[in-house]
Amino acid sequence: MNITLYYCAETRADRIRWLLEELNLPYKLNNIDIFSGEGQNKEYLKIHPYGQVPAIDIDGELTYESGAICNILADRFPEKKLSPVVNSQHRAQYEQWMFFTVASLEPPIFQHLLHTFLLPTELRIPEIAQWNLKSYRRVLITLEKIMKISLNKSQTDQLYLLDIGFSCADIMLGSILFWAPEIVSKYPTLYRYSENLKNRKAYQRTILTYC
Ligand SMILES: N[C@@H](CCC(=O)N[C@@H](CS)C(=O)NCC(=O)O)C(=O)O
Structure with a gap:
């Protein structure tokens, strides 16, 4: 290939x-x-x-x-x-997380980042930055609760979105959490989850060539 x-x-x-x-x-x-x-x-x-x-x-x-x-x-x-095979028991959960990341998690944090530092200063609108930060936090509060429940059920301290283990949904969700760790750090379970993902060898190989 x-x-x-x-x-x-x-x-x-x-x-x-x-x-x-x-x-x-x-x-x-x-x-x-x-x-x-x-x-x-x-x-x-x-x-x-x-x-x-x-x-x-x-x-x-x-x-x-x-x-x-x-x-x-x-x-x-x-x-x-x-990724769980199509029509398998865990596929619905997987699809849910794959769409959740791009449709519900990514837009507010991306808009916040646009209006705090990505756009040229004259195009930034503080009200849009504020509103999207509020929306992002709202999503994170619920996500933290969901992750906490999963962690309590889990036999190990390794936390992934699917109870069958690491999947591509963790790549999608984790990569968005990495954008603003200072915001995510207020949510301990989520923060631990994202820091654990950063330690994966494959992720380390990805960022090795940045500098
Ligand atoms: N929804 C698209 C978004 C792609 C996107 O916005 N990429 C950015 C980099 S993160 C880009 O290429 N921006 C340059 C531009 O919009 O001209 C995806 O997930 O692939």
């Missing part, structure tokens, strides 16, 4: 790289410097019509959208057990 990941460090493309490392697959990286506008090059727009990362080429088949790429890759290697 020939895999090329269109990548930029410290972006949503890290989710895919982390998953590729967990799957132990060989892959090529094609670095696209979205911060200098490289994403909008005519050539790259043929790969990703919005000029964003990640995008992936698997044996000549192009896909973009990080959640979809994660699903496709995890499902293609069922023996690695990073």
Whole structure:
């Protein structure tokens, strides 16, 4: 299998790289410097019509959208057990978490970060930053309660979203929690969960090449 990941460090493309490392697959990286506008090059727009990362080429088949790429890759290697097989007992829970991350968890924290430091100063709107921080905290409060219940039921102190163990849903959710650890640190179970994920060898290999 020939895999090329269109990548930029410290972006949503890290989710895919982390998953590729967990799957132990060989892959090529094609670095696209979205911060200098490289994403909008005519050539790259043929790969990703919005000029964003990640995008992936698997044996000549192009896909973009990080959640979809994660699903496709995890499902293609069922023996690695990073996604429960379709129609299996745990698949519904898995799908729930995969959609929850991009639809409910990511938007408020991304909007908060946009309006606190990602956008140029003159475009930041403090009210939007505040409102989204409040929304993000609301999501985290409930998530903390859910995680705490799971931890109490679990026989080990390793915490994952699915009781069958680590899955691609942990990559999706964890990678969003990593964006603002100072906020997550107010929720002890969630913080412990995200710090444990950071210690995974495959994640460490992903971030090793940052500097
Ligand atoms: N929903 C998309 C979002 C992709 C996205 O916004 N990527 C950012 C980096 S994290 C990007 O490429 N931004 C450059 C741009 O929007 O021009 C996904 O999850 O793949």
